Amino acid sequence: MSWVDYLKPLSQGAWVTVQLAVFSTLLGGVLSFAAGIGKISSNWAIRSVAIVYIEVFRGTSLLVQLFWLYFALPIAGAAIGLDLRLPPVEAGVAALGLNIGAYGAEVVRGAIQAVRPAQHEAAAALNFTRRQALWRVILPQAIPEMMPSFGNLAVQNLKDTALASLISLGDLSFRAEQIRNYTQDSTTVYTIILFMYFGMALVLTALMRLLERTVTRWQRAGS
Amino acid sequence: MTEPIIRFDKVVKRYGSLVVINELDFAVAPGEKVTIIGPSGSGKSTVLRILMTLEKIQGGLITVAGEPLWHEQKNGALRPAGDAHLRKMRRTLGMVFQQFNLFPHMTALRNVSEAPRQVLGLSKQDARERAEELLKMVGLADQMQKFPHQLSGGQQQRVGIARALAMRPRIMLFDEPTSALDPELVGEVLTVIRRLAEEHDLTMLLVTHEMRFAREVSDRVCFFDRGRMCEEGKPEELFTAPREQRTRDFLRAVL
Amino acid sequence: MLFGLSWDTDHGELAFAISILPILLRGLLVTLEASIAGFAVALVLGLIFAILKSARSRWISWPAIAIAEFCRDTPLLVQLFFLYYVLADIGIILPAFLTGALALGVQYSAYMAEVYRAGIEAVPKGQREAAHALDLTNARTFTHVILPQAVPRVVPALGNYLVSIMKDVPVLSVVTVLEMLSVAKIIGDQTFDYIVPLSMVGGLYLLLTLVASTIVRLIDVSLPKTGLPLR
DSSP, X not given: OOHHHHHHHXXXXXXXXXXXXXXXHHHHHHHHHHHHXXXXXXXXXXXXXXXXXXXXXXXXXXXXXXXXXXXXXXXXXXXXXXXXXXXXXXXXXXXXXXXXXXXHHHHHHHHHHHSOHHHHHHHHHTTOOHHHIIIIIIHHHHHHXXXXXXXXXXXXXXXXXXXXXXXXOXXXXXXXHHXXXXXXXXXXXXXXXXXXXHHHHHHHHHHHHHHHHHXXXXXXXXX | OOSOSEEEXXXXXXXXXXXXXXXXXXXXXXXXXXXXXXXTTSSHHXXXXXXXXXXXXSEXXXXXXXXXXXXXXXXXXXXXXXXXXXXXXXXXXEEEOTTOOOOTTSOHHHHHHHHHHHTSOOOHHHHHXXXXXXXXXXXXXXXXXXXXXXSOHHHHHHHHHHHHHTTOOSEEEEESTTTTSOHXXXXXXXXXXXXXXXXXXXXXXXEOSOHHHHHHHOSEEEEEETTEEEEEEOHHXXXXXXXXXXXXXXXXXXX | OBTTBOOOOSSHHHHHHHXXXXXXXXXXXXXXXXXXXXXXXXXXXXXXXXXHXXXXXXXXXXXXXXXXXXXXXXXXXHHHHHHHHHHHHTTOOOOHHHHHHHHHHHHHHHHHHHHHXXXXXXXXXXXXXXXXXXXXXXXXXXXXXXXXXXXXXHHHHHHHHHHHHHHHGGGGGGGTOOOHHHHHHXXXXXXXXXXXXXXXXXXXXXXXXXXXXXXXXXXXXHSOTTXXXXX
16 A cells, blocks of 8 residues: 555544544533633532532543543443443543633633723623623623634644544544554654644644634724 | 702721721712812722722612612611612713723724613614714714724713713713823813713712812812811812811812 | 552442552552653753754754644644654664653643743843843853743743643553553453542542642742842
8 A cells, every 4th residue: 555545544534533623622612611701600509510620621631531431431320320321422522622621711711800800890880780791891802812822722622632543533543543553654654644633733723813813803993 | 958869878988997988978969060079098989989889888878869779678678789779770870980991892882882782772773873972972973983992092081971871870970080081182071071061960970180170060079088078068169268177288289 | 450469349349449549559650750751851852942943044943943833733642653653663662651751742842942932031131131231141141141030930831731741641551651541441441340440540630730730839939030049
């Protein structure tokens, strides 16, 4: 087999990687806002859940989380009578999303708390409810601050998708390992996928920068 | 005076162990234009912030338009006010801030129309019309689509005034509205405030260092010192013949 | 059996947990060793990158920037496999542990280079100007004026990356480095009880990152903000 023959299975793997990255990033995004806002909620129950979630998923290794969801969760489920067996795709998306969501939550929380207190006062003086103030005044000002960090986290998440190959998810790394097993041609295969991951990372970085430009359009008005 | 629209009754405000408002008794009649002057730390801005429910009080009672502000009647007794009561009371008040505090991510038009739309429930069209009318009134008809960072300080403050007026409050609070402005921009803002005072029935509470302006516009001037009202009176009386020594000292230092 | 120790599956969950704790702790030790080794490699490689990236000649700085970016944007797992297989192919046989440390070092070197750069740039320009006015050589300016002031700014960031490296060590399990997670997985594979070992590893990790973060914070607090004192 020449290296050109590797490209087809690798491309299939790359497509899986892309889907994995997209879904887990979306999940992570939702969790980031939920936990980030939850951590500064006035409701202590919400706050506790957010804090525990963030500390656990930031304080432990992603691979540990992945293995736990894939190997341990089914057993825990059986013990309470639920079928919690997650196929590799679900386990992968869940672990990646939960993990990146915890890091993103701190970014969200930090950016929200960085908005000047005077803005809260102005919103209060105009009699916005706290929820209206958060969504219409505070978040639009916080989001531009989050973007650079979100860009880094997105690339980090893309890299992390490779770990899903360890629970037999047919992503790019998994396909590479398959080919290597078959052909013993490690150098070529791994060089190719290193460049494929690099290419994906560059595209992702460009997309995130585009997103950043969109949400900061109001900051550049008139210049 | 007739039933006051604002009444402070032995109000106490502390920051930790520091007493900022010291058993203050204070009343404002409906439609009255009152200016509060005094040295920094005298509590004058705090009075406004307490009225706008931005600060809690530790003692005493405040009534606005006949109803307690920081307390509410529950089961026949006075309890600390809950969120719903505070929101109800806030409808009567509007505030203009020293640092303008415009929403930087919204155009001038949106800044003024957002609260009427979201809080008062006006339709998009009605809120927009009200905002346009008010921006025209403060002389910013051609700046409606600009963002705050594209406007001068004086323009931003005028938007701030329009934004507060858009909620149709009965009482307008001005917390040192021109103190953060370059001198040449002060006049345009004072003009707007003067027109408001002359043409409208609004009750206005103004904290300012602009003594000449205070003299022109106010029905009454109050001198605050160390958390208490030291002296009050008609502008001509207080400025030309203050009774208290501390008032004299202050006026001599600033005029 | 692992590390010469066996576990107890006959007396319920708690006895099982207690019996595997020493085994997991052995794995924890390997985790710590791998973290420190990887951290050391990253510190050195990062310094090399930082120096190359700030070289005056574009022929040096641009490739350095590109390579650093490459190391940063590609997965640790793939870098590890690459080093493991490719080094063997060209005849360099390294113990798996060293390959792992090398991979960790490569992955994090790009981040370290950034930390160095940011720390040095954060030292006020006036310091360099003052040193120049006092006629200090470039080398002495760097080692006695810039570097001591850059250290306090750099330590917290480096410390945080050390904690990150600890969380990445389990990836080394694919080249049979017996760190904490692989130990737990082996126990799970052989006893069919994954919950206890994996949950304990999770708990141990929380403890580990907590202790490590606290130590980093303590070091950060004890460093004078103005720089390492030179007598």
